[in-house]
Amino acid sequence: MKFDSVISGKIVTDKVFEGEIGVKNGKIMAIKDESGSMNGEKYYDCEGQYIFPGFIDSHVHCFSNPDEGIEKTTKAAAHGGITTIFDMPYDRPYPINHIDLFKQKTEQVNKYAYVDMGLWGTIAKCKGTEQITKMAEYGAIGIKLSTFETDVERFPRIPDIQIKQAMELAKNAGILVAFHAESEEIIKSKISEFKEKGLTKAIYHNLSRPPESESLAVIKLIELAYWTNSKIHLVHISHPHTVELIESFRKAYNVDVTFETCYQYTTLSTEDLKKYGSIAKCNPPLRTPDEVKCLTNQVLNNRIEFITSDHAPWVKDLNETNIFNSPSGLTGLDIMIPVMFDRFINKGLLSIIQFKNMFSTNIARRFGIKNKGIIKEGYDADLTVIDPKKTWQLDETCYESISNQSVFNGEFLQGKVTKTFLRGTLIYDGEIKNKKMGQYIKGPGFKEEMLFEN
Incomplete structure (x- = not known):
């Protein structure tokens, strides 16, 4: 042949x-x-x-900053060796919380993407759960929800009863629900306290989002997953204690929960936050050097399924001295793979097979993506x-x-x-080829007949 x-x-x-x-x-x-x-x-x-099998990044934000968009995001992915991304639904100005918006976005993918893209859907606060099944059947990778409110319309905190309903509907549709897990009550109370006291240096971003703001939210979500017998995924886990909690629940109660960390939580710490300020601001925040060391050891011991970028690029004002006025989010698609290869492979910390699994195979398997994640005939x-x-x-x-x-x-x-x-x-091959050949990748709940509905 x-x-x-x-x-x-x-x-x-x-x-x-x-x-x-x-x-x-x-x-x-x-x-x-x-x-x-x-x-x-x-x-x-x-x-x-x-x-390697093409790398997959399941946690990307094309439109949190609308100046980024699909073209720039997918060019960055190709440049960074990533052949498939899953884009989060918290778009500006309108989040992807309705089947009509979801369909429109799939059309954009097929028109503008340089790499393949799967899409997350979400729901509006206190309404919209009926959209879950529709988006799942149209191929949503999963449903993304948050326990912390960044914006009441675009990035809302979803009430517990609605989270439970979403889990049940997603289970019936054959997809999982992913969560940004942080306690809004703790964080907003801390931010208010620090602002009133004029404590606005970079380190107070970390101190306003303490480890328990992550772990408390995670425990609640795992409990709801247990009682609904549903499948969930926890994004950007930043603290080793949270990993231990997830492991203990999974072992004791057989909850179907997976989780990821992001490249920054194993390579950067609060020392970088203090030194670089807003350039190192992300949510959850960078943790202390000792906490980073513990989390990294969990990665090395295969206790963390996969690693993502949480790519959310902003051009930040470097003259801004109030950390609470700076946007949260780091660029990642261009650089995650080479940074992690340098840190983990060249230092002999991970094997080549482990690297392949964390950045490709495990992601394709968890999200039920066919024909990707391994090199196989x-x-x-x-x-x-x-x-x-x-x-x-x-x-x-x-x-x-x-x-x-x-x-x-x-x-x-x-x-x-x-x-x-x-x-x-x-x-x-050192430069981006002008080939917008990316395709919309459908999730496991997809039904063919949905493509022909008006």
């Missing part, structure tokens, strides 16, 4: 081996543990470089190539995202994404 393309290098499956991948019609058609045996219209020699030829020996300096020119502000700028990293393939087509 003559393939459309052949890619050779160190292939990462459940083992690492030198070989070739043959691609036809966007699918992996053959894998061999030798080189020079396949014939292709195009041949990509990546000798000495790792070929019949699967999509989404591939990410990393040169483990390439040393380069990260700076403000190394971004496709609207925000190039990062604590990591100026650092020398070892390990660079050299090529990104989407369904066998090269979409990045």
